Amino acid sequence: MANEKVDAVIVGAGASGSVFAATLARAGKKVVLLETGPDWQLSDLVSSDFWGRRIKAAGAPFLLEGKNAFGYSYQSGWGVGGAALHYFANLPRLLPNDFKMKSEHGRGLDWPIAYQDLAPWYDRVAQDIGVSGDAKAEEIWRPAGKPYPMPPMKTFRHGEVWVKACESVGIRMVPAAVGMNSTEYKGRPACLYDGWCHVGCPTGALSNPLVTYLAEARKRGAEVRARSTVTRVLTNKDGTRVTGVEYFDEKKRKQVQPASVVVLAAWAGQNPRILLNSASERHPKGLGNKNGLVGKYMMCHFASGTWALFDEDMQNHMGTTGAQFMSYDRYAKTSHKGAFGSTFIVAGTALKTSDLAGFANARLDLFGPELHGFMKRAARGLTRLNAFGEELPNAENRVELASEKDELGLPLGRLVHSYDSDATAVWNANFEEGLRVAKAAGAQESWSARGAMPTIHLMGGTIMGTSAANSVVDSYGRSHELPNLYVAGPGIFASAGASNPTYTIFALSLRGAERLAAKWV
Amino acid sequence: MNRRRQFIRGAGLGALAFSVGGASVLLTAREARAQGVPYRTLKGSEAEAIEALGETLVPGARAAGIAHFIDHQVSVPPEEALLEARILNVRPPYLNFYRAALGALERASQAQHGRGFAQLSNGEQRELVSLMRQNKLEGWQGPPAGFVYFVLRSDAVDVVYGTEEGYKDLGIPYMAHIAPLKRW
Numbered sequence: 258m259a260n261e262k263v264d265a266v267i268v269g270a271g272a273s274g275s276v277f278a279a280t281l282a283r284a285g286k287k288v289v290l291l292e293t294g295p296d297w298q299l300s301d302l303v304s305s306d307f308w309g310r311r312i313k314a315a316g317a318p319f320l321l322e323g324k325n326a327f328g329y330s331y332q333s334g335w336g337v338g339g340a341a342l343h344y345f346a347n348l349p350r351l352l353p354n355d356f357k358m359k360s361e362h363g364r365g366l367d368w369p370i371a372y373q374d375l376a377p378w379y380d381r382v383a384q385d386i387g388v389s390g391d392a393k394a395e396e397i398w399r400p401a402g403k404p405y406p407m408p409p410m411k412t413f414r415h416g417e418v419w420v421k422a423c424e425s426v427g428i429r430m431v432p433a434a435v436g437m438n439s440t441e442y443k444g445r446p447a448c449l450y451d452g453w454c455h456v457g458c459p460t461g462a463l464s465n466p467l468v469t470y471l472a473e474a475r476k477r478g479a480e481v482r483a484r485s486t487v488t489r490v491l492t493n494k495d496g497t498r499v500t501g502v503e504y505f506d507e508k509k510r511k512q513v514q515p516a517s518v519v520v521l522a523a524w525a526g527q528n529p530r531i532l533l534n535s536a537s538e539r540h541p542k543g544l545g546n547k548n549g550l551v552g553k554y555m556m557c558h559f560a561s562g563t564w565a566l567f568d569e570d571m572q573n574h575m576g577t578t579g580a581q582f583m584s585y586d587r588y589a590k591t592s593h594k595g596a597f598g599s600t601f602i603v604a605g606t607a608l609k610t611s612d613l614a615g616f617a618n619a620r621l622d623l624f625g626p627e628l629h630g631f632m633k634r635a636a637r638g639l640t641r642l643n644a645f646g647e648e649l650p651n652a653e654n655r656v657e658l659a660s661e662k663d664e665l666g667l668p669l670g671r672l673v674h675s676y677d678s679d680a681t682a683v684w685n686a687n688f689e690e691g692l693r694v695a696k697a698a699g700a701q702e703s704w705s706a707r708g709a710m711p712t713i714h715l716m717g718g719t720i721m722g723t724s725a726a727n728s729v730v731d732s733y734g735r736s737h738e739l740p741n742l743y744v745a746g747p748g749i750f751a752s753a754g755a756s757n758p759t760y761t762i763f764a765l766s767l768r769g770a771e772r773l774a775a776k777w778v
Numbered sequence: 779m780n781r782r783r784q785f786i787r788g789a790g791l792g793a794l795a796f797s798v799g800g801a802s803v804l805l806t807a808r809e810a811r812a813q814g815v816p817y818r819t820l821k822g823s824e825a826e827a828i829e830a831l832g833e834t835l836v837p838g839a840r841a842a843g844i845a846h847f848i849d850h851q852v853s854v855p856p857e858e859a860l861l862e863a864r865i866l867n868v869r870p871p872y873l874n875f876y877r878a879a880l881g882a883l884e885r886a887s888q889a890q891h892g893r894g895f896a897q898l899s900n901g902e903q904r905e906l907v908s909l910m911r912q913n914k915l916e917g918w919q920g921p922p923a924g925f926v927y928f929v930l931r932s933d934a935v936d937v938v939y940g941t942e943e944g945y946k947d948l949g950i951p952y953m954a955h956i957a958p959l960k961r962w
Contacts, residue, residue, distance in 0.1 A: 300956065302955070302956065303954075303956045304952075304953070304954035304955045304956055305940075305954070306936070306940050307860040307936060307940060308860060310859070310860050310861070310862070310864050310865055311858070311860065313864065313865050314864065314865065314867075315856060315857040315864075316857075318867075318869050318870070321867060326867075328866070328867050329867070330864065330865050330866065330867045331865040331866075335857075449953075449955070451953035451954075451955065452953070453953070453954070453955055458955070459955050459956050460955055574950045574951060574953070610935065610939040610940055610944060610945065610948065610950070611862075611932070611935045611936050611939055611940035612862065612865075612932075612936075612940070613862070613865055613866070613932075615935070615939075615940075617931075617932075617935040617939055618932075621928065621931075622911065624834065624835045624836065624907060624911070624927075624931060625834060625835065625836075625837060625904060626837060628835075628836060629836070629837055632939060632948055633948060633949075636948040636949055636950050637949070637950075
């Protein structure tokens, strides 16, 4: 079943797809977004850790292999809004040193652009979605830019307690840049600070796509087709241009959506899966994959959390799931002796009881009456410092197709992931420093949140670079091989940095989408 | 004006649609247990083991209806499931995981004590769970023992501490934007 041809079909209605949709619709293009999950509304975002799981991973699973199997499901999205429907809205940006790691250190990969190429887009996004923070304060680590449109968020004791303690070990904290409203902004209300961001904010105070770019896209005529699962990108006979996508609709009927441009914005794991499954006579290894790089260089972050228990009311049920304070003082790649990679530090996360990040998991060794005793103490006195570390790009970390297929006949994706010794060294160094900070903060008890090494923020798989010899797409997300095929999202990052990726996703997508609109292919 | 109130719809956390006498009735897992609502999927012995394990992990989990909660959640399509297993990369159908986990637990209990887990004394249950947590149960066959501990502990935490009632017990304001609806 073929549909009417449109200017652009966008696969995925999450952070990056929403930006492309809004930008192209604003340019007068006819846009269709195909989203595999449900069409969530703000009223579906129930304040409950149980209910919050509805907007996370569903559908065909990825097969997980490697020394550090990638636990993607906590952070993935399911439905319109994607993972950004439940993101914490921490919006740190990458720093200049992220873009030139290979040039400066002979490690990892360079980006084909510099920080200054992206900086104006960070500033634009801040105005578009509403960012609260103190841009001036961040200038101790990055070039000056425009101020954020809103002042920093309100702070609480469980965040404030870390500030002086961090300073005592040379870590300067500044107000966290967050995509939340400290004041009313563009008709959206100010935050209520009740800490349910991680299950989706229904008030509009947090900048999820439903109230920002996707809302604009819809207003400008973009059509969202939920429960539409794309399996292949189609090409012309010569294999020189893409012509649209094949997908299964909500009744599992196979359809074709012809389009002048295809934007893959599904997910860092899913985009390579679709490209690899789009193999044809002209593209036997999959679309855009003559160099064999599709699916390679999957990357993530890892967190070194430090728990600190105080014998006072830390107001830890108040605030946001994101951070109150942040620091780049360990962001230099060689910050820790004997380790390589950046660290980004945050403090002041509102705590809930259950779910993966709930404080019941702060002491996984406890059960029975001992757990209950801990819960009573932690309910008021617990807080956490988190240090996020950077994993270097490694081609062995990859997505590939498995022989097993899903219900639509699409091969399952296999995600192979292992950390190297640098990542482990950064992880350990951050734990050690975290304990020193907690001691300086005067905590009655403190301990490291050690367990299996976590895997956070999946990136890579369709990396950007200077040419088809070293990458899948250019800095705008355009395929080196097919001029009207774009890939969007964290999959195009050439390295991971240590900052939460969504701000960079928005900025790169806006840059890529405006370029596409201006130089239509 | 408290803006939060604008968003509150429905009331009461954890109401699930249970089948009672052929009719669909909205009950919390705690209420379903108290009313003896029949299990949809779990066998009686499985539910008994879940209750015993849940109570060992988190006091109050039995009365909070952990078995009815899990029974309900493994009976709905995976896309609708609200289990922590969903965000721990457990591959659906989730019933497979729970059956494999409970089977491993029962075999371990029989091997150590000659009785099923639910028939052990409280002390024996604690000892076995402690070994399970540390992956120290010899001959364990099933999903990794430490992972089973983690998932079932999470379920027990959910039903005891993840509810409005649980927050109240800990003295923490729940502060919902949108209180959970009476439809699951």
